[in-house]
Amino acid sequence: MRITLVEGDITEQRVDAIVNAANSSLLGGGGVDGAIHRRGGPAVLAECRALRASRYGRGLPTGQAVATTAGDLPARWVIHTVGPVWSAAEDRSALLRDCYANSLRVADDLGATVVAFPLISAGIYGWPVEDAVGQALSVLRAATPATVTxxxxxxxxxxxxxxxxxxxxxEP
Structure with missing residues (x-):
């Protein structure tokens, strides 16, 4: 699998799947989550509400991933994952790596070939950027997905x- 670094707006990526750094409610929020919900439109929110009404009544657990339609985004799917909040007192890096690994698994299950990831947890959740990049690359470099190229x-x-x-x- 090729890893590409891109500077830009994730909502403008023409890919099979866009990963959303969601909050556990799945109902939108700030940062990447809010941008994806705004650009994706009501179809994304409707599917997130259906997930909350069925499988995730208490919200999506940290590190897990689930897919919905991409609505009006230039992608087929949105893969929602909840990153951990940074803590200097507790090592939550395994949960952060789970976000990437589980999102890749969901992408494979969907048959996606190109997936766009944000830098999960590095915004309002306060994860230091340098470490967040290192965590992401450690998972992506070690992954051997079936369909994601x-x-x-x-x-x-x-x-x-x-x-x-x-x-x-x-060189990523």
């Missing part, structure tokens, strides 16, 4: 992109 790490802002390039060693 490209994992795109979409980084918002020039500073975040430069950090990701540095952590990746210039």
């Amino acid at each position: 490209e994992a795109r790490l979409v980084l918002f802002g020039a500073d975040t992109f430069r950090t990701a390039e540095r952590v990746a060693g210039g």
